[in-house]
Amino acid sequence: MTITIVGSQLGDEGKGRVVDLYGESADVVARYQGGDNAGHTVVEGGNEYKLSLVPSGAVRGKVGVLGNGCVINPDTLFDEIDTLRERGLDPDVRLARRAHVILPYHRVLDGIEEDAKSDSDRKVGTTGRGIGPTYEDKAGRRGIRVGDLLDSELLREKLEYVVPQKRALAENVFGVSMSDTIGGSSDGVEIGEAFDIDALHEQYERYGERLQEEDMTVESGEFLASRLDAGDEVIFEGAQGTLIDIDHGNYPYVTSSNPTAGGAATGTGLSPGVVGDGDIIGIVKAYLTRVGSGPLPTELGGVVGDTPDYDEQGAGENEDLAGYIREEGGEYGTVTGRPRRVGWLDMPMLRHAARTSGFTGLAVNHVDVLAGLDEVKVGYSYDVDGEEIFTIPATTERWGRCEPNLRSFDGWPEVDWSEVADEGYEAIPENARTYLEYISDELDAPIYAVGIGPSREDTVVIEHPFE
Numbered sequence: 001m002t003i004t005i006v007g008s009q010l011g012d013e014g015k016g017r018v019v020d021l022y023g024e025s026a027d028v029v030a031r032y033q034g035g036d037n038a039g040h041t042v043v044e045g046g047n048e049y050k051l052s053l054v055p056s057g058a059v060r061g062k063v064g065v066l067g068n069g070c071v072i073n074p075d076t077l078f079d080e081i082d083t084l085r086e087r088g089l090d091p092d093v094r095l096a097r098r099a100h101v102i103l104p105y106h107r108v109l110d111g112i113e114e115d116a117k118s119d120s121d122r123k124v125g126t127t128g129r130g131i132g133p134t135y136e137d138k139a140g141r142r143g144i145r146v147g148d149l150l151d152s153e154l155l156r157e158k159l160e161y162v163v164p165q166k167r168a169l170a171e172n173v174f175g176v177s178m179s180d181t182i183g184g185s186s187d188g189v190e191i192g193e194a195f196d197i198d199a200l201h202e203q204y205e206r207y208g209e210r211l212q213e214e215d216m217t218v219e220s221g222e223f224l225a226s227r228l229d230a231g232d233e234v235i236f237e238g239a240q241g242t243l244i245d246i247d248h249g250n251y252p253y254v255t256s257s258n259p260t261a262g263g264a265a266t267g268t269g270l271s272p273g274v275v276g277d278g279d280i281i282g283i284v285k286a287y288l289t290r291v292g293s294g295p296l297p298t299e300l301g302g303v304v305g306d307t308p309d310y311d312e313q314g315a316g317e318n319e320d321l322a323g324y325i326r327e328e329g330g331e332y333g334t335v336t337g338r339p340r341r342v343g344w345l346d347m348p349m350l351r352h353a354a355r356t357s358g359f360t361g362l363a364v365n366h367v368d369v370l371a372g373l374d375e376v377k378v379g380y381s382y383d384v385d386g387e388e389i390f391t392i393p394a395t396t397e398r399w400g401r402c403e404p405n406l407r408s409f410d411g412w413p414e415v416d417w418s419e420v421a422d423e424g425y426e427a428i429p430e431n432a433r434t435y436l437e438y439i440s441d442e443l444d445a446p447i448y449a450v451g452i453g454p455s456r457e458d459t460v461v462i463e464h465p466f467e
Contacts, residue, residue, distance in 0.1 A: 001233050001234075001278055001279075001465070001466060002228070002233075002234045002235070002236060002274060002275065002277070002278030002279075003022055003026075003233075003234075003235045003236070003278055003279045003280075003281060003465050003466070004235075004236040004238070004261050004264045004275055004278060004279070004280045004281070004357075005018055005019055005235060005236065005237050005238055005281055005283060006238050006241075006242065006259065006260060006261050006280060006281065006282055006283065006353070006357045006359070007238060007239075007240060007241030007242060007259055007282075007283050008241060008242055008282040008283060008284050008349075008350055008353035008354070008357075008359070008362075009241045009242065009243060009284065009285060009288055009289075009290075009346070009349060009350070009353070010240075010241045010243045010244055010288070010289065010290035010296075011239075011240040011241040011244055011259075011290065011291070012241070012285065012289050012290070012291070012331070012333070012340060013241060013283040013284060013285045013365060014283055014285060014363075014365035014366065014451055015056075015237065015238065015239075015283045016041055016042050016051065016056040017041070017042060017043070017365065017451060017454075017456065017459070018281065018283055018363045018365075018449065018451075019042075019055070019056040019057060019235055019237050020042045020044070020056050020057070020059055020060065020456055021363075021449060021456060021459055021461070022235060022464065022465065022466060023056065023057045023059075023060045023062055023235060024060060025233055025464070025466035025467065026057060026060075026062055026233045026234065026235045026466065027062060027063065027227065027232035027233050027234065028057070028062060028063045028064075028065060028224065028227050028232055028233075028234045028235070029055040029056060029057030029058075029062050029063070029064050029065070029234075029235045029237055030055065030064070030065035030066075030067050030220075030224060030234060030235070030236050030237065030268055031053075031055050031064070031065070031066050031067060031070055031237050031238075031239065031267075032067045032069045032070070032236050032237070032238060032263050032264045032266075032267030032268050033067075033069040033070060033238065033239060033257035033258055033259060033263045033267045034069075034070060034071070034131070034238075034239030034240055034255060034257055034259070035053065035070060035071040035072060035073060035102060035129065035130075035131045035134070035239075036052040036053045036072075036073050036076040036077075036102075036129055036131075037052070037129045037131045037239075037240075037255070041454075042056055042059045042456075043454045043455040043456065044059055044455070044456055046455070047087075048454075049084070049087075051080065052076060052080065053066070053072065053073070053076050053077050053080055054077070054080045054081065054084065054091055054093055055093070055237055056237060057235065057237075058084060058089060058091040058092075058093070059089065061089070061090070061092075062092075063092045063094065063227075064091060064092065064093040064094065065093075065094045065095075065096070065218070065220060065223065065224065065268075066093065066094070066095050066096060066099055067096050067099065067220045067267045067268040067269065068096040068097075068098035068099050068220050068221075068267060068268070068269055069099070069257060069258070069263055069266055069267020069268070070096070070099045070100075070267065071099065071100045071101070071102050071130075071131055071134040071135060071138070071257075072095060072099050072100070072101055072102060072146060073101075073102040073129065073130070074101065074149075074204070074207040074211075075207075077093070077095075078207070078210065081093060093216060094216055094217065094218045094220075094223065095146045095211065095216050095217050095218070096146065096217075096218060096219070096220035096268075096269070097145065097146050097147035097150075097217050097218065097219060097220075098145055098146070098147065098219075098220065098269075099145060099146045099220075100134055100135070100137070100138045100143045100144065100145050100146075101134070101143075101144045101145060101146060101148070101149065101204070102129070102130045102131070102134045103130070103134075103144065103194075103200060103204070104130075104193070104194035104200070105133075105163065105166045105167075105170075105194045105195050105200075106130030106131075106133040106134045106137070107128065107129060107130035107133075107194070108130075108170065108191055108194045108195075109130070109133045109166065109169065109170060110128050110129065110130045110131070110132060110133050111128045112170060112174045112176055113133075113174070114128065131255065131256055132255075132256045134256075135256035135257060136256070137162065142158075142161065142162045142165070143162075144158050144159070144162070144204075146211070146217055147217065149204055149205070149207055149208030149211060150208045150211065150212055150217065151208075152201075152205050152208070155201060155204060155205060155208070156197075156201050159197050159200055159201055160197060163195055163197050163200065166195060167195040170191070170195070176191060177191070178190065178191055178192030178195065179191075179192060219269070220268055220269045221268060221269020221270055222269070224268055224269065224270055225269075225270060228270075228274070233466050236264040236268060236275065238259040238260070238261075238263065238264070239255075239259060240255045240259045241259055241353075242259060242260055242349075242352065242353035242356055242357065243290075243349060243352075243353070243392070244259060245257075245258050245259050245260050245263075245356075246258060247260075248260055248352070248356050250294050250295060250392070250396045250399055251396060252396070253292060253293050253294030253295075253396065260353075260356050260357045261275060261280050261356075261357035261358060262275075262356075262357075276358070278465075279360045279361055279465040280357055280358055280359055280360050280361075281359065281360070281361045281362065281363055281448060281465070282350075282353060282354060282357065282359035282361070282362050282363075282443070282445065283362075283363050283365065284345075284350065284362055284363070284364045284365070284439065285345075285364075285365050285366050286345065286364055286365065286366045286367045286369065286370055286435075287325060287329075287342065287343065287344060287345055287366065287369070287370060287376075288342070288343040288344060288345055288346050288349075289326075289329075289331050289340040289341060289342055289343070290340060290341050291333045291338050291340050291341070292338075294396065295396060295399045295400040295402070296341055296343050297343075297346065297379060297382060297399070297402045297403065297404045298343035298344040298345070298346045298377075298379040298404045298406075299322075299341060299342070299343040300318035300319070300321050300322035300325070300342050300343055300344065321373075322341075322342040322343075325342050325369060325370070326339060326340065326342050328369045329366055329369040330454075343379075344376075344377045344378055344379055344404075344406065345377075345378045345379065345439070346378075346379045346404070347378055347379060347380045347381070347390075347442055348379065348380075348381060348382055348389065348390055348391050348392055349392055350439070350442070350443055351390060351391050351442065351443065352391050352392040354443045354444070354445060355391075359443060359445040360445060361445055361446055361447070361448035361463060361465070362439065362440060362443060362445050362446070362447050362448060363447070363448055363449040363450070363451065364436055364439060364447060364449075364450050364451065365450075365451030366451060367428070367432055367435075367436070367450055367451065367452055368417050368451075368452040368453055368458075370411070370412070370432075371411075371412055371413060371414040371415065371429075371432075372411065372413065372414045373411040374411050375408045375409065375410060375411050376408070376409045376410075376411055376435060377406045377407065377408050377409070378406065378407050378409065378435075378438070379404035379405065379406055379407075380405055380406070380407045380442075381404075381405045382402035382403060382404055382405065383402070383403045383405060384398060384401050384402045384403065385398070385401065388405070389402075409431065409434065409435050409438070410431045410434075411431060412429035412430075412431040412432040412435075413429055415429060417452040417453050417458060418453070418457070418458070420452055420460065421452060421453070421457060421458055421459060421460055424460060425450070425460050425462055427460075428450065428452070428460065436450065446462075446463065447462055447463075448461075448462055448463040448464075448465070449461050449462060449463070450462070
């Protein structure tokens, strides 16, 4: 049995808590795409764990796999593992030998290109962690993979091929001096160090040695298939969300991989049939958030310096409400700390996500955050170019012209949510249940769980796929 966890919006839907929720019955949790630009927060017994690369199942002591669809910064990975060990956990993390490796020059180039776009509407708002440039090298067939770190001579050969190209790109295209410091600080690290073949070889050779010493590398598809054949339960964990998918998102304001369910097959080495035979759970935040640039038709109010002009949609009038929801929901990026943009639930977006991944069930989080509002709204369709449409347009430019048609729901009161968690679904306020059932009906998928607080215990479980 497998479960695939897919973000149905723009990321930050609470995927980590759902992985943790169902992870008790799982044996293996496999990440199938993304890198340390992801942020999953798990709360257990009052302890908060913020994970950017280690699969969320680590908190429950499950085997974690970083599949071939991931890009891996070894420095981040080992830092997270060491931190978890200091906190009393013993994470068992395996890396696909086919997964690609983030190197320092990827991070430098990521920042340089974003700076070059800063004066135009092409700025994506990346985390600056080198994710995109690493996937570029993967597609360009010049990437360095985890398996390469285990062979010192091969690693050296590949660095000698790719580093001069990256250095020339930085110097000759972007006009960067190798003597400049990252961030411009007088006591910072010289950019040239990120392009030093000898230093890179020495550093990443050490990473390879640790991977070998701790027996951390696997052939992802073979490893996972053998666990499934042995009767193990496996969760496939996506990072980010559907609208940040490189193929199905609002390009170019996307990540560089496939968070949708199809990515679970290509990013682990298992067949689409294996993924499709299991449950595919769409994770929905009860409202909408995103970090970074790009259209957001149902937006309530912006974050200064991070968003375009919203006056055409009247979003500025709702900035106080956006700020309230942001504070109540703790809507700040797990990785970056950046304040998230806030909007009403966007049903065309969710319809697009459900079609793309084929949700068999839904987990709706943060229902408690909206408690106490007089009314809650949903964008149920768009008006664009004189037409009413019910799904996301293919081009970001057209999506940016969409005006939302809003439907209002009566709000629900603040209640003792811990009592609701104990008593079950019928204890959720009636108006909130009406809201949830509307979402379920629109997406033609049953609700499996409702998140009503930050911790594992603050969840109403309606369906448990592994049971």
